[in-house]
Amino acid sequence: MALQYTTEKQVAIAAVRRACALTSSVFNKLVKSETLTKGDKSPVTIADYSAQAVVNTILGRAFPVDPIVGEEDAADLRQEGAENLRNRIVDLCNEALTADLGLGDRAEWGLGPGQERTLDELLDAIDRGNDQGGPVGRRWTLDPIDGTKGFLRGGQYAICLALIVDGDVKLGVIGCPNLPVGDAESEDSQRGGIFTAVKGQGAEQISISGAKSTPVMIPSMEPGMLNLLESVEAAHADLAFNQQVSNSLGITRPPTRMDSQAKYACLARGDGVVYLRMPINALYQEKIWDHASGAVLVQEAGGVITDALGQPLNFGLGRTLGKNQGIVAAGKDVHGQVLAAVQRARSKASEATQ
Numbered sequence: 001m002a003l004q005y006t007t008e009k010q011v012a013i014a015a016v017r018r019a020c021a022l023t024s025s026v027f028n029k030l031v032k033s034e035t036l037t038k039g040d041k042s043p044v045t046i047a048d049y050s051a052q053a054v055v056n057t058i059l060g061r062a063f064p065v066d067p068i069v070g071e072e073d074a075a076d077l078r079q080e081g082a083e084n085l086r087n088r089i090v091d092l093c094n095e096a097l098t099a100d101l102g103l104g105d106r107a108e109w110g111l112g113p114g115q116e117r118t119l120d121e122l123l124d125a126i127d128r129g130n131d132q133g134g135p136v137g138r139r140w141t142l143d144p145i146d147g148t149k150g151f152l153r154g155g156q157y158a159i160c161l162a163l164i165v166d167g168d169v170k171l172g173v174i175g176c177p178n179l180p181v182g183d184a185e186s187e188d189s190q191r192g193g194i195f196t197a198v199k200g201q202g203a204e205q206i207s208i209s210g211a212k213s214t215p216v217m218i219p220s221m222e223p224g225m226l227n228l229l230e231s232v233e234a235a236h237a238d239l240a241f242n243q244q245v246s247n248s249l250g251i252t253r254p255p256t257r258m259d260s261q262a263k264y265a266c267l268a269r270g271d272g273v274v275y276l277r278m279p280i281n282a283l284y285q286e287k288i289w290d291h292a293s294g295a296v297l298v299q300e301a302g303g304v305i306t307d308a309l310g311q312p313l314n315f316g317l318g319r320t321l322g323k324n325q326g327i328v329a330a331g332k333d334v335h336g337q338v339l340a341a342v343q344r345a346r347s348k349a350s351e352a353t354q
């Protein structure tokens with residue numbers, strides 16, 4: 001019988017929910033000096049660090065031997081001169097960890113009043129995300145804020161946590177604090193949702209309070225009705241290539257641009273039916289934490305996810321997806337047509353460069 005991952009799912013939702021509240025509260029008060037630029041020139045904020053510390057603290061308590069492949073590490077925070085950042089992170093994490101128990105929370109996960117952690121414990125929790133990944137065994141992968149650029153501009157971002165066993169994603173949770181509850185295009189004033197999927201058990205959208213759960217499923221659609229979901233950041237995906245694929249499929253609707261794995265959440269609930277991400281730089285290797293939760297969510301919502309060659313994404317190679325080139329995710333009845341259009345556009349592009 002397939003494993004149910006019931007406790008893993010409960011813990012992951014509890015952790016992501018606390019990280020959602022923490023990051024939302026930071027956004028309103030964030031000041032410029034609380035954002036750093038990493039070695040690869042990408043931004044990271046006190047919210048990214050604090051969310052990773054909170055999620056890893058909870059995982060460390062519930063599953064002490066599970067390794068974690070997390071995006072961030074605490075090296076910059078341990079430097080001299082980072083004292084203000086460290087103090088803010090300790091306050092934010094302790095506010096999140098000591099908040100009253102909510103629906104589904106358990107005190108034995110180290111949550112609730114009186115569960116303060118020290119600075120050293122929190123920095124060590126961030127650094128528990130240093131696992132290198134691999135083909136064998138069970139491990140978590142965490143993107144504490146996916147779409148940091150979206151977070152900084154008040155747009156979409158997501159807290160993404162997944163459980164990978166022997167290279168296969170078994171459980172995915174995506175917290176989207178800024179996503180309209182109804183559909184992405186709506187001016188819905190109610191925002192926030194947590195999307196979860198367990199391999200073989202389907203996908204659902206849970207309200208941020210945890211009170212309501214709705215199954216999600218990708219609707220069938222005629223190719224002309226398709227709607228592309230793509231990055232806001234032109235450096236993250238080749239948007240001109242997407243336009244060619246769109247033209248070749250006869251898509252007339254403009255693409256929906258949004259940051260983060262909120263795109264996968266939208267795809268899963270039918271707010272857009274194709275997620276395309278072709279590399280700008282062929283040498284860039286996609287990170288497993290950018291796609292693991294989204295991949296299982298899409299599959300469990302009745303979709304298919306491959307790279308541009310039609311190969312499955314390989315989550316068992318390490319911290320990256322290795323040689324997988326690009327991402328094509330869509331409902332199962334259109335994925336084949338989209339992949340064929342992607343391959344036509346790729347051949348045209350390579351003919352043009354010869």
Ligand SMILES: Nc1ncnc2c1ncn2[C@@H]1O[C@H](COP(=O)(O)O)[C@@H](OP(=O)(O)O)[C@H]1O
Pocket residue numbers: 042071143145146147148149150230231232233235236237258259260261279280281284287290
């Ligand atoms: N050159 C590049 N090509 C593709 N993805 C990139 C990239 N540089 C950064 N990214 C990834 O793109 C993610 C955001 O994706 P999207 O464009 O869909 O919002 C970033 O996640 P973080 O914000 O967690 O760092 C980062 O990992």
Ligand SMILES: [Mg+2]
Pocket residue numbers: 042043044071148
């Ligand atoms: Mg980042």
Ligand SMILES: [Mg+2]
Pocket residue numbers: 143145146147289290
């Ligand atoms: Mg990311």
Ligand SMILES: [Mg+2]
Pocket residue numbers: 048071143144145146147148
């Ligand atoms: Mg991130």
